[in-house]
Amino acid sequence: MTDKCNGCSSQANCSSEPEQCGVEVEATLVGSRNNIRNVIVVMSGKGGVGKSSVTGLIAASLARMGKKLGVMDADITGPSQPRAFGITGELGMKATDYGIIPPQADMGIKLISINFFLPHEDDPIVWRGPMLAGAVNQFWGEVDWGDLDYLIVDMPPGTGDVPLTVLQSLPVTGSVIVSSPQDLAIMVVKKAIKMAQKMNIPILGLVENMSYAICPKCDEKLEIFGKSQGAQVAKDTGIDFLGSLPWDTALNALIDQGKITAYESPEINKMVENIIRKIS
Amino acid sequence: MTDKCNGCSSQANCSSEPEQCGVEVEATLVGSRNNIRNVIVVMSGKGGVGKSSVTGLIAASLARMGKKLGVMDADITGPSQPRAFGITGELGMKATDYGIIPPQADMGIKLISINFFLPHEDDPIVWRGPMLAGAVNQFWGEVDWGDLDYLIVDMPPGTGDVPLTVLQSLPVTGSVIVSSPQDLAIMVVKKAIKMAQKMNIPILGLVENMSYAICPKCDEKLEIFGKSQGAQVAKDTGIDFLGSLPWDTALNALIDQGKITAYESPEINKMVENIIRKIS
Numbered sequence: 001m002t003d004k005c006n007g008c009s010s011q012a013n014c015s016s017e018p019e020q021c022g023v024e025v026e027a028t029l030v031g032s033r034n035n036i037r038n039v040i041v042v043m044s045g046k047g048g049v050g051k052s053s054v055t056g057l058i059a060a061s062l063a064r065m066g067k068k069l070g071v072m073d074a075d076i077t078g079p080s081q082p083r084a085f086g087i088t089g090e091l092g093m094k095a096t097d098y099g100i101i102p103p104q105a106d107m108g109i110k111l112i113s114i115n116f117f118l119p120h121e122d123d124p125i126v127w128r129g130p131m132l133a134g135a136v137n138q139f140w141g142e143v144d145w146g147d148l149d150y151l152i153v154d155m156p157p158g159t160g161d162v163p164l165t166v167l168q169s170l171p172v173t174g175s176v177i178v179s180s181p182q183d184l185a186i187m188v189v190k191k192a193i194k195m196a197q198k199m200n201i202p203i204l205g206l207v208e209n210m211s212y213a214i215c216p217k218c219d220e221k222l223e224i225f226g227k228s229q230g231a232q233v234a235k236d237t238g239i240d241f242l243g244s245l246p247w248d249t250a251l252n253a254l255i256d257q258g259k260i261t262a263y264e265s266p267e268i269n270k271m272v273e274n275i276i277r278k279i280s
Numbered sequence: 281m282t283d284k285c286n287g288c289s290s291q292a293n294c295s296s297e298p299e300q301c302g303v304e305v306e307a308t309l310v311g312s313r314n315n316i317r318n319v320i321v322v323m324s325g326k327g328g329v330g331k332s333s334v335t336g337l338i339a340a341s342l343a344r345m346g347k348k349l350g351v352m353d354a355d356i357t358g359p360s361q362p363r364a365f366g367i368t369g370e371l372g373m374k375a376t377d378y379g380i381i382p383p384q385a386d387m388g389i390k391l392i393s394i395n396f397f398l399p400h401e402d403d404p405i406v407w408r409g410p411m412l413a414g415a416v417n418q419f420w421g422e423v424d425w426g427d428l429d430y431l432i433v434d435m436p437p438g439t440g441d442v443p444l445t446v447l448q449s450l451p452v453t454g455s456v457i458v459s460s461p462q463d464l465a466i467m468v469v470k471k472a473i474k475m476a477q478k479m480n481i482p483i484l485g486l487v488e489n490m491s492y493a494i495c496p497k498c499d500e501k502l503e504i505f506g507k508s509q510g511a512q513v514a515k516d517t518g519i520d521f522l523g524s525l526p527w528d529t530a531l532n533a534l535i536d537q538g539k540i541t542a543y544e545s546p547e548i549n550k551m552v553e554n555i556i557r558k559i560s
Contacts, residue, residue: 045357045358045404046327046328046358047326047327047328047358047437048326048327048328048329048437048460048465049328052464076440077325077437077438077439077440077471078325078326078327078437078438078439078468078471079468080464080468083463083464083467084464121467122467122468122470122471122474123471123474124325124439124471124472124474124475124478125439125440125471126439126440126444126475126478126479127439127440128409128413128440128441128444129408129409129410129412129440129441130409132409132440133408156437156438157327157328157357157358157436157437157438158357158358158436158437158438159357159404159405159406159407160356160357160405160406160407160408160409160412160440160441161408161409161440161441164406164408180328182532182535182536183363183536184332184360184363184364184535184536185328187363187401187402188358188359188360188402190402191357191358191402191403191404191405192404194402194403194404195404195406198404198406199406213493213502213504215495215497215498215500215502216500216502216504217495217498217500217502218495218497218498218500220495220496220497220498222493222495222496222497224493224496224504224527224529225532226529226532226533226536247504249504249506252462252505252506253506255462255464256462256463256464256506
């Protein structure tokens with residue numbers, strides 16, 4: 001065998017001399033245009049702390065700065081990004097020789113999610129690990145992302161197949177950990193931090209989400225999710241604290257309307273500037 | 281081969297006549313004392329909507345009625361039950377010939393969770409699907425549950441390996457679906473409902489958690505998680521509505537203190553009476 005045999009499907013059973021072979025092997029073009037400079041993974045371990053919101057907000061903030069953005073919804077069994085970015089309904093997904101064409105949201109943010117391939121958005125993906133991991137690998141290698149400054153990956157809860165595959169197979173620039181103030185949530189979040197540390201994935205820092213809520217009637221700042229302790233958790237686990245985000249009913253309403261890109265806040269922008277500084 | 285060969289480790293390569301065999305085969309005793317009359321699975325699809333709280337509250341309410349209870353924490357990568365029931369620290373787990381001895385919480389509630397086997401509660405379980413599913417099977421078959429009226433199973437988020445294994449391998453009496461009011465959560469919860477329906481698992485009904493919160497300052501009932509729509513979702517998906525639960529900071533404080541059994545509410549008791557009626 002020589003280099004000439006690479007990619008030939010008859011390679012294993014071929015008895016010809018490579019020099020005499022007349023078969024023209026066509027190189028695959030899938031993924032060949034992809035040039036993704038930074039991969040940022042948003043993880044938590046715990047479900048329901050707002051990984052998906054934080055993913056969408058980071059992406060929107062970066063796009064607003066003029067960066068080229070992609071969002072990979074790696075939560076295969078519980079995808080949120082299509083709703084948050086308002087890309088739902090019959091999409092008629094298409095592919096070119098370069099891979100699957102990712103739908104685009106506001107500001108040209110490219111998005112891929114398993115829900116784009118389902119007849120109904122509430123159809124379940126009842127798959128075991130290898131299939132789930134396979135989907136993530138396809139989202140990485142078989143999507144025509146093109147040129148991106150940042151790909152933000154929204155992880156599922158837990159530390160099982162999908163998080164493991166993302167951290168092992170993708171060239172992760174860094175991870176953002178999302179927590180909430182409840183002690184119970186923090187214990188599980190620490191599992192994700194330890195997982196990233198064990199796998200030598202750089203941790204960009206911790207975001208405490210749901211730090212407080214604002215009473216729509218009396219404007220009181222309510223610590224209904226528990227006493228904020230993000231800064232302390234970050235310190236205890238030896239990672240940086242990126243800041244706190246409130247539980248904002250306005251944000252949730254925008255997400256339910258598919259308009260996450262319309263939400264802006266100084267806290268998010270500060271957080272994102274911090275992230276950029278760390279990876280550049 | 282005859283019945284006499286059952287359980288003999290040499291079975292596959294044996295050339296003896298069963299009648300002449302002198303090997304005494306010892307029957308395994310693991311799991312042999314288990315007599316579990318009802319298995320109730322608490323699932324959602326979505327993370328962070330309160331599956332674990334609902335699991336613990338149902339178990340405590342049933343135990344208060346004098347029933348014999350067990351709780352299986354099937355959320356292997358994000359276990360919450362040890363904290364909620366206050367069973368943490370060095371446990372020195374032991375086993376008898378009948379299986380692993382499950383630690384007991386208040387009112388004799390037997391509990392099994394992966395965290396009982398970890399040196400530190402925040403150590404991550406970085407496992408792929410087959411290992412995760414294996415743990416669930418061990419929690420079922422290799423734990424000395426003894427005689428139980430109810431085993432309540434706390435499911436992880438998603439519709440992957442662990443939920444699939446629980447629904448396929450355990451003799452599930454019925455499932456309780458937990459949702460929260462956000463549209464986005466409901467879309468994912470519907471995936472879990474469809475999964476259970478596809479697998480012919482009886483659905484006992486839907487619980488809407490986080491229906492509202494109470495402002496600790498002005499006592500206003502706040503729909504900070506979105507407009508309550510549990511009854512409508514239940515109707516749309518053809519399942520029963522079991523009721524709404526508020527976001528109660530008192531409950532969360534009790535969970536963080538390991539005292540979930542100290543929390544009582546008429547809503548929970550009504551819900552549990554409803555469940556009992558459905559399965560008896």
